[in-house]
């Protein structure tokens with residue numbers, strides 16, 4: 001198996017690791033770095049459970065190879081909160097957007113990517129940008145509410 005040494009920043013910390021080049025980013029995070037908050041559901045880019053932010057954009061980490069992340073910057077769910085929950089996480093809990101919780105890390109990361117780009121997203125905008133995130137429990141209404149509540153708390157109400 002081909003191996004390569006990669007240098008990547010994850011949640012603000014630098015990691016230099018010699019890895020098998022066909023390892024996915026999701027496997028790298030969970031098995032190599034021990035960050036198991038990123039979930040692997042379908043493992044084929046369909047469910048969004050493994051979403052992380054790579055170089056400012058949301059990606060399905062199960063279909064990104066470590067070979068592609070060398071020199072990059074990754075934000076995972078563990079990097080979202082330090083002592084306190086991130087406002088998106090707080091809002092999700094408050095409106096009941098978390099049931100089994102399996103999809104939640106991916107949902108939170110996608111929501112963060114949306115709010116970084118658009119401080120006052122419409123429901124249609126959120127729906128469009130979250131269509132790759134599947135939830136089998138909540139029916140999405142509360143997730144939508146949670147994102148809008150978080151946006152209001154973080155950036156104020158839309159005009």
Ligand code: FES
Nearest residue numbers: 041043047048062
């Ligand atoms: S586990 Fe990556 S998209 Fe489903």
Ligand code: FES
Nearest residue numbers: 100103135136137
């Ligand atoms: S809360 Fe269970 S899959 Fe979304």
